[in-house]
Each structure stands twice: as structure tokens, then as C-alpha cells.
Amino acid sequence: MASSIRVRAIANGEITEVQTLIQHPMDSGFIKDDKGAFIPAHFIQELTFEYDGRKVFIADWGTAVSKDPYVKFSFKGGNKGGDLKVSWIDNKGETDATIVKIQ
Amino acid sequence: MTTSHNGLPPTRRLILKGAGSVALAGLGIVSFRPLAASAANDTYPEDAFRQREANEAIKLLYGRTAEPSDKVKLDAPEIAENGAVVPISVATTLTDVTSVSFLVPENPNVLAAYYKIPPGSMPNVANRLKMARTSNVIVIVEAGGKLYSATKEVKVTVGGCGG
Amino acid sequence: MDFCFARSRIHLALAVLAALALCALHPASAADKPDPVADAKAFRNYFVNKFPNVKLEDFVNGPYALNEDMRRQWEQKEQFPPYEFSLEMGKELFAKPFKNGRHYADCFPNQGIGIRQDFPYFDTREGRVVTLELALNRCREANGEPPLSYVDDEMAALTAYMAFTSRGKPFAIKVPDDPRALEAYQNGKRYFYARRGQLNFSCATCHVQNPGERMRAEVLAPALGILNAMPIYRSEWGGMGTISRRLTTCNSQIRGVPLDPQDEEYRDLEYYLSYVSNGLSISGPGARP
Amino acid sequence: MTAIPSRAQMRVSIYWLIVLMIAGTAPVRAAGSETAFKASYAAAEAAEREAGRLRNQWTVTEAALADAKKAADKGDFDQAIASAKEAEALARASIFQAISEKDAWKQLEIR
Numbered sequence: 001m002a003s004s005i006r007v008r009a010i011a012n013g014e015i016t017e018v019q020t021l022i023q024h025p026m027d028s029g030f031i032k033d034d035k036g037a038f039i040p041a042h043f044i045q046e047l048t049f050e051y052d053g054r055k056v057f058i059a060d061w062g063t064a065v066s067k068d069p070y071v072k073f074s075f076k077g078g079n080k081g082g083d084l085k086v087s088w089i090d091n092k093g094e095t096d097a098t099i100v101k102i103q
Numbered sequence: 104m105t106t107s108h109n110g111l112p113p114t115r116r117l118i119l120k121g122a123g124s125v126a127l128a129g130l131g132i133v134s135f136r137p138l139a140a141s142a143a144n145d146t147y148p149e150d151a152f153r154q155r156e157a158n159e160a161i162k163l164l165y166g167r168t169a170e171p172s173d174k175v176k177l178d179a180p181e182i183a184e185n186g187a188v189v190p191i192s193v194a195t196t197l198t199d200v201t202s203v204s205f206l207v208p209e210n211p212n213v214l215a216a217y218y219k220i221p222p223g224s225m226p227n228v229a230n231r232l233k234m235a236r237t238s239n240v241i242v243i244v245e246a247g248g249k250l251y252s253a254t255k256e257v258k259v260t261v262g263g264c265g266g
Numbered sequence: 267m268d269f270c271f272a273r274s275r276i277h278l279a280l281a282v283l284a285a286l287a288l289c290a291l292h293p294a295s296a297a298d299k300p301d302p303v304a305d306a307k308a309f310r311n312y313f314v315n316k317f318p319n320v321k322l323e324d325f326v327n328g329p330y331a332l333n334e335d336m337r338r339q340w341e342q343k344e345q346f347p348p349y350e351f352s353l354e355m356g357k358e359l360f361a362k363p364f365k366n367g368r369h370y371a372d373c374f375p376n377q378g379i380g381i382r383q384d385f386p387y388f389d390t391r392e393g394r395v396v397t398l399e400l401a402l403n404r405c406r407e408a409n410g411e412p413p414l415s416y417v418d419d420e421m422a423a424l425t426a427y428m429a430f431t432s433r434g435k436p437f438a439i440k441v442p443d444d445p446r447a448l449e450a451y452q453n454g455k456r457y458f459y460a461r462r463g464q465l466n467f468s469c470a471t472c473h474v475q476n477p478g479e480r481m482r483a484e485v486l487a488p489a490l491g492i493l494n495a496m497p498i499y500r501s502e503w504g505g506m507g508t509i510s511r512r513l514t515t516c517n518s519q520i521r522g523v524p525l526d527p528q529d530e531e532y533r534d535l536e537y538y539l540s541y542v543s544n545g546l547s548i549s550g551p552g553a554r555p
Numbered sequence: 556m557t558a559i560p561s562r563a564q565m566r567v568s569i570y571w572l573i574v575l576m577i578a579g580t581a582p583v584r585a586a587g588s589e590t591a592f593k594a595s596y597a598a599a600e601a602a603e604r605e606a607g608r609l610r611n612q613w614t615v616t617e618a619a620l621a622d623a624k625k626a627a628d629k630g631d632f633d634q635a636i637a638s639a640k641e642a643e644a645l646a647r648a649s650i651f652q653a654i655s656e657k658d659a660w661k662q663l664e665i666r
Contacts, residue, residue: 006351020346059216062212066189071230260483460656
């Protein structure tokens with residue numbers, strides 16, 4: 001299975017800009033299916049970015065983050081070719097993680 | 104399947120977290136403000152995410168109130184092209200920012216996202232949020248231990264006629 | 267909202283009838299021989315004159331060409347478009363061999379890369395319009411695979427990938443010198459302008475007379491360039507959707523019972539509508555609210 | 556191809572449609588019987604089939620037919636007949652639309 005996580009991390013001088021898109025339903029629990037039953041909430045709760053052994057960004061998400069969620073942030077000190085680790089855990093305890101090279 | 108990011112299976116991680124706080128509370132070490140998270144605190148603010156009132160969510164998240172500030176620039180559309188995916192971002196000239204949160208008071212759960220900004224990371228964040236209906240969007244920037252906010256109304260035209 | 271004014275189906279039907287009765291008093295002029303070249307010119311001129319501030323090549327971006335606030339949202343989403351996953355799926359599906367070892371690529375010129383702008387075409391051997399969706403399923407069937415649903419994710423992903431490899435290439439639809447081709451073209455044109463459904467709308471009611479206006483929550487796209495962006499990822503669908511899916515939902519929205527996907531009338535419609543956008547670039551897969 | 560109706564024919568069909576629609580909206584005073592329902596339903600179905608042959612059915616017609624059937628299954632024949640008559644009126648309106656649009660579409664064409 002391909003990773004659920006897509007990352008673009010680009011270093012420009014001392015600042016690295018990181019954009020991430022994750023394949024996830026982000027079901028809010030407030031939507032009904034075709035049969036009128038509520039689709040249970042299923043959403044990423046925490047998304048963590050680590051570089052060089054330190055956390056550079058932590059996203060805590062609720063049910064209002066869009067399907068296939070996206071987030072952009074930037075941090076100082078990232079080097080081209082350095083490893084950025086991205087991982088998430090959702091409310092059902094499912095997880096995924098990936099490591100990408102900063103470009 | 105990959106493992107959880109701290110190497111523990113997720114259920115175990117949650118149990119440990121719960122057990123830890125009970126134990127510490129029992130020893131009387133922790134004053135009862137476990138929900139007033141800061142960037143150093145890694146817990147998921149579950150209760151804040153369940154709130155239906157913006158003030159309640161903010162109180163649970165930070166334990167204090169925010170002041171509007173023109174140093175917080177909230178960018179959101181006038182009219183959301185679709186409430187399912189509304190691009191919203193914040194930028195600020197404030198220094199020592201430790202967290203950023205987005206709230207949508209008209210959503211069933213008002214707190215949408217809470218971002219912890221460790222030292223060395225920039226206080227500029229863009230994300231895409233769901234909006235159930237026309238609402239203010241509130242962004243709160245926590246900087247130097249104080250809270251600053253900006254608010255903008257986003258119109259959401261819901262498709263269909265309700266029937 | 268205009269769409270909601272009539273709870274009573276009967277009252278609306280009466281209104282429709284009144285409108286139709288008025289139309290009947292002014293019979294249309296006699297049909298001339300179809301002239302696709304003149305049609306395409308008139309079609310383009312109409313939109314260029316209606317929207318003098320929109321660059322011709324921007325019409326392929328649909329409502330985003332007409333509405334600044336929406337355009338900004340679109341551009342922000344395009345930084346990392348939500349259709350990325352569908353596009354990847356399309357690429358994988360396209361490369362995956364059939365059970366007999368052959369590939370989609372074997373069914374198309376140039377291995378299927380950069381050819382979206384040539385669809386639909388009129389097959390003079392069979393005497394009918396062949397769309398890209400139809401060609402993909404025929405390719406499957408010729409290789410012993412069951413056809414895909416025309417309205418599901420896999421077909422959407424495949425056509426998204428094929429459109430993506432064709433971005434920037436101008437539509438190059440041909441109406442060959444064959445009376446059947448001209449007839450198909452004319453049939454597509456008729457379908458485009460004919461009113462249908464209880465709301466008594468034609469395709470043109472929305473996409474010729476009212477592009478840029480809001481209908482329910484949507485800003486209507488101009489008909490010029492509308493297929494160049496197909497398939498489209500719609501936030502409303504939370505996924506990529508084919509031309510077939512869009513046409514059938516268009517019909518339901520005006521309270522008409524949709525035809526079967528890839529029905530002759532839909533294929534002819536696609537033929538006509540693509541032809542009159544000749545020269546405008548493929549921009550698909552597109553993103554729409 | 557069906558012949559394009561003359562204006563006189565159209566006027567006749569408009570007349571019938573209005574009659575049918577008034578019938579469809581007027582409350583049925585006498586208790587509806589199953590036999591009366593079957594007749595109304597068959598007429599509605601026939602009209603909807605004709606609309607299908609002209610490739611111009613309306614979703615609301617289908618909904619009214621389904622309503623009629625549902626009411627009949629519950630034994631509410633007054634409601635079932637009313638829905639069937641509504642379905643027939645809608646189907647006839649869609650037939651009329653299809654026939655008149657065989658020519659009327661040209662008025663919208665960009666030239």
C-alpha cells in the first residue's frame with residue numbers, strides 16, 4: 001500500500017516550508033450514509049513532524065478538518081537532504097508514518 | 104500497517120497516558136489544570152475538541168481569554184466555494200508564538216484545529232477546514248504566554264433546499 | 267433560492283406549460299444545414315463578448331475565470347490539490363497490465379499519453395462518436411476485462427491521468443466529411459439547447475445564458491471550455507468524477523431522469539461541446555466546488 | 556421520429572393537461588377504490604412510458620408514481636389516486652416538453 005502521506009518539504013535559506021496532504025476520510029460523525037445511519041466519526045487526531053530528533057510541528061485536529069487534510073507550516077534549521085519524519089494517529093488508533101527528504 | 108509514531112501500539116499509548124495522570128494526581132503533584140496545554144505538553148486536548156461553545160473551548164484549551172490583535176492576520180474567503188473544504192490560514196508578526204488554534208463557532212464542535220509551534224518553527228499556518236454554515240472563523244495565537252485573536256466571517260452557501 | 271420556489275410540483279408544471287405555450291407561438295426558423303466551423307466561431311465570440319475581461323485561454327478554468335474570491339480559494343488548493351490521490355491511482359491503473367499481459371497503452375495512439383484532446387472522435391467505420399471513457403472500456407473488453415462503471419472512481423482516475431498527460435494541448439476535435447458525423451454533431455447541439463426536466467432548463471440555460479451567476483451554492487461555469495477541465499474533482503463529491511457522472515447529475519439537478527451513461531445522446535453532446543471549444547487547452551483534471 | 560404537432564394539436568394537449576392537473580390537485584371527495592387507483596396508475600404509467608420513449612422523463616414523475624404505489628400498499632387509495640393523477644399530469648407535461656423542444660431548441664442557439 002502506498003503511504004497515506006504526501007509531503008513537500010522545501011528548504012529556502014534557513015527556512016523550510018512543509019506542505020502535507022493525507023489521504024483520510026476525516027468523517028465527522030455528523031453525516032448520514034445512504035441508509036440514513038450516521039457514519040461514525042473517524043478522523044486524525046494528531047499529526048507530528050520531526051526533524052533531527054526534535055518535534056518541529058504538532059497538529060491536533062478535530063472533526064472539522066477537511067477530508068484528505070492539508071496543512072502548511074515552516075520551520076528554521078532544516079537542511080536540504082535532511083530527513084523529515086511525518087506521522088499521524090487517528091481516533092480509532094490507526095496510524096501511518098513516512099520519512100521524506102527535504103529538497 | 105505502520106506503528107504509532109512513539110513506537111507504542113496506539114491503545115497502549117492511550118492507556119499509559121491515562122494511568123500516568125491518575126497516578127500523578129493521586130500524589131498531589133499536578134495542580135488540576137491538565138487541559139491548559141502548552142507547546143511543551145503533548146496531550147491531545149480531547150475535551151476542548153468536544154465543546155459546542157467557543158468560550159468554553161478556549162477556556163479548556165488555554166485557561167484564559169484572548170484579546171483581538173491587528174498583528175494576527177487571518178486569511179479566509181468571503182464566501183466559501185464549498186463548506187467541505189475552506190482554505191484558511193494565519194500569519195503573524197508576534198514573537199515567541201507557542202500555539203495557533205482555529206475555531207468555527209457555528210460548527211457542531213467549535214474547535215477545528217490546534218497547532219503547537221515549538222521554538223524555531225514559524226507562526227504561519229495554512230489548513231483546510233469544514234464549515235457547516237456561515238460563521239465567524241476565529242484564530243487564536245498564543246505568544247509569550249498571552250492570547251491574541253483575529254476573526255473573520257465566512258459565508259457558506261449550502262447546496263440544496265433542505266429537501 | 268430560485269430553485270426552491272415551488273414546493274408544488276403541479277404549479278411548477280403549469281408555469282412550464284405557460285412558457286412552452288408562449289414558445290409555440292413563435293416557431294423557430296427553418297433549420298439550416300449544420301456548419302460546425304461557423305458554430306464554433308459564434309460560440310467563442312459569444313463568450314468573449316459576454317466576458318470581455320476574461321482571457322480566452324482562461325475559460326478552461328470554469329467558474330474560477332469569472333469569480334475572484336473563488337479563484338483565490340482554488341489557487342490555494344492547487345498548491346497541493348486534493349485530487350492528487352486520484353491522479354496517482356489513475357497512473358497506477360493505467361500502467362497495470364491486464365490478465366492477458368497487454369496494457370491500456372496498447373489500445374491508444376502514442377501509448378495513450380497526451381491524447382486527451384483528440385477525444386471524442388467520430389468513428390467512420392462504426393458510424394458513431396467514441397469518447398475517451400468509451401474507448402477505455404472498449405480497450406478493457408477487447409482484452410477480456412469487464413467494463414468499468416462510467417460514474418465510479420476508477421474510470422475517473424484513468425481519465426484524470428490521461429487528461430493530466432495532455433494538459434496544455436488544445437482540443438482538436440474533427441467532424442469528418444461524413445453525413446453521419448454531421449448528424450451526430452447536430453444531435454449533440456440539439457441536446458445542448460433543448461429544455462428538459464421539470465425545471466425546463468437546457469444545458470444552455472445555465473452554461474450559456476447564466477455563467478458566472480450563482481445557482482444554489484454553485485457559480486455556473488461557461489460552456490466554452492467546460493469539458494477541457496474534465497474529469498473534475500468536486501469538493502461536493504469529495505472525489506474525482508467523470509464526464510458521465512457530471513452529465514447525469516446535471517440532468518437530475520433539473521429534475522430530469524438521466525439517460526444511461528455513454529448513451530448516444532450524451533456522447534453526441536460531448537462531441538458537439540468539445541468541438542466548439544476547439545483550440546482551447548486541456549486543463550483537466552480540474553477542481554470544482 | 557414523431558411528427559411535430561401542429562399548433563392546434565398543441566392547444567388541445569395544453570387543454571388536456573390543464574384538465575388533468577386540476578383533476579390531480581382537486582381533493583377526491585368520494586373514497587377511492589382499488590379499482591379506480593389501478594386505472595389511474597395504469598394511465599400514469601403509460602404516460603411515463605411514452606415520456607421514456609421520447610427520452611424525457613422527469614424525476615418528479617417517478618417520485619409521484621412511487622408515492623402512489625406506497626399509498627396504495629397502505630390501503631390509502633384516496634392518496635394513491637391523487638398521486639397517480641399527479642404523476643400522469645407530470646408525465647404528460649414532460650411529453651409535451653419533449654415534443655415542443657424538437658424544434659424550440661433552435662431559439663436558444665448561439666448564432
